[in-house]
Amino acid sequence: MTQPLGLLAELTHRCPLACPYCSNPLVLESRTDELDTATWSRVFQEAAAMGVLQVHLSGGEPAARRDLREIVAAARDAGLYTNLITSAIGLDAVRLAGLQKAGLDHVQLSIQDIDAGSADRIAGYGGAHVRKLAFARHVVQLGLALTVNTVIHRANIGNTPALVALAAELGAGRIEVAHAQYHGWALRNRDALMPTAEQVFRAMEQVEPLRAAYSDRLVIDLVVPDYYASQPKPCMGGWARRSLNVTPAGRVLPCHAAETIPGLEFWSVRDRDLAEIWSQSPAFQAFRGTEWMREPCRSCDRREIDFGGCRCQALAIAGDAREADPACALSPYHARMQDLARPVQHDAPLTYAYRGRPAA
Amino acid sequence: MAVERGTQDDSHPRLAPGVRLHFDKARDGWVLLAPERVIEAEGPAHEILRRCDGKRSVADIVDELATLYVEDRAVIEGDVVAMLAELVAKRLILNGP
Numbered sequence: 339m340t341q342p343l344g345l346l347a348e349l350t351h352r353c354p355l356a357c358p359y360c361s362n363p364l365v366l367e368s369r370t371d372e373l374d375t376a377t378w379s380r381v382f383q384e385a386a387a388m389g390v391l392q393v394h395l396s397g398g399e400p401a402a403r404r405d406l407r408e409i410v411a412a413a414r415d416a417g418l419y420t421n422l423i424t425s426a427i428g429l430d431a432v433r434l435a436g437l438q439k440a441g442l443d444h445v446q447l448s449i450q451d452i453d454a455g456s457a458d459r460i461a462g463y464g465g466a467h468v469r470k471l472a473f474a475r476h477v478v479q480l481g482l483a484l485t486v487n488t489v490i491h492r493a494n495i496g497n498t499p500a501l502v503a504l505a506a507e508l509g510a511g512r513i514e515v516a517h518a519q520y521h522g523w524a525l526r527n528r529d530a531l532m533p534t535a536e537q538v539f540r541a542m543e544q545v546e547p548l549r550a551a552y553s554d555r556l557v558i559d560l561v562v563p564d565y566y567a568s569q570p571k572p573c574m575g576g577w578a579r580r581s582l583n584v585t586p587a588g589r590v591l592p593c594h595a596a597e598t599i600p601g602l603e604f605w606s607v608r609d610r611d612l613a614e615i616w617s618q619s620p621a622f623q624a625f626r627g628t629e630w631m632r633e634p635c636r637s638c639d640r641r642e643i644d645f646g647g648c649r650c651q652a653l654a655i656a657g658d659a660r661e662a663d664p665a666c667a668l669s670p671y672h673a674r675m676q677d678l679a680r681p682v683q684h685d686a687p688l689t690y691a692y693r694g695r696p697a698a
Numbered sequence: 699m700a701v702e703r704g705t706q707d708d709s710h711p712r713l714a715p716g717v718r719l720h721f722d723k724a725r726d727g728w729v730l731l732a733p734e735r736v737i738e739a740e741g742p743a744h745e746i747l748r749r750c751d752g753k754r755s756v757a758d759i760v761d762e763l764a765t766l767y768v769e770d771r772a773v774i775e776g777d778v779v780a781m782l783a784e785l786v787a788k789r790l791i792l793n794g795p
Contacts (some may be wrong), residue, residue, distance in 0.1 A: 341724060343736055389724035391736050419720065419731040444716040444733050483716020485733050511714060512733055513788055557789050559734070 342390030344581035356462035358690035379412035384612035401428035414441030425475035478509035515561035570647025570663035712752035
């Protein structure tokens, strides 16, 4: 059994934004169920002891937690590389400086688009974009490392090169150009988010020359879109192989969207040590390794490269989490996945279902 | 944003913001931690990286490693410059003047 390298700590599901591509579940965990500071601190110590090197403090918006500074300090005290994944809302320069003093290593900031009108509409939050730009400058002024994460979908895909330019201008050392992945709210909004194949291929082509153009200041990491792929991604580096995810209430998941798979039993850090959960919890054991696989995965040369791809996507599209990821051209459901991208009316107005808001 | 210079004798390499050396107790070895990256940094790699403090020049680092490993300076220089160039290309090391 491998030792995990990364822990995604979902500190809260609360978030002032309501991005339609959010991969969080449709039913969110409430504030009253959230783990307290001491429990997170214990989880970080247990994670470090079992080989985790990096913690990603995520949400929701982590800044919605009043004890964020104590949580950062606890993560660093455990020896973990501490990455804050934030929308910037709720973090002013003073609070950010406090996080830096507590030992924060890195900040990942979401940017929705290049202009405030479109970006705020996507985020469902007026004034967010301007605050994000100001926050990015604070991060860089403090000498903290900054990654810009931009989720790409139909409303902003034409601005991909401009988003890279914006990240460079803000002083980011890295940008994630992440084509939307359809889980949770993103699956609900798939028809409004899905770009055309032409848009996707053009946006991917546009990124390549930018790598060289920005090589002296910016690393560009591209997350390629599954719906137009022919080989699946090694989702999470393989189920229960490299990372684990703790929800705001303390349930431990092999991946962010694992709760969508029926019949999996998840254990909680409230009841057990993280190492025991990693090695023995039924949810982690369910798809660990290759024994669970059916054809075409079972006899495939790539079974230990992509580990069958994404279990949640197999469930969502093939109807069974034990199937190959339909992103794979060898999957009998591959054509169905391509069809899901095709019939969308790409010129239809973009109407999103926003979390916590009445339907338009 | 400052444009990075190449790795020369008189450049002063340092770890980029958000990059740090860490002793991984669980695996009993040194690693370089960076955003979404973990890179093994054992033996000579660790000896080079722990000297990338922005104060030592590349020439200083080569001198120290040549002494440490009792090895021909030109051989060490080739290894040090090659490793630093690779890490500069990945934006994990920055070269100061």
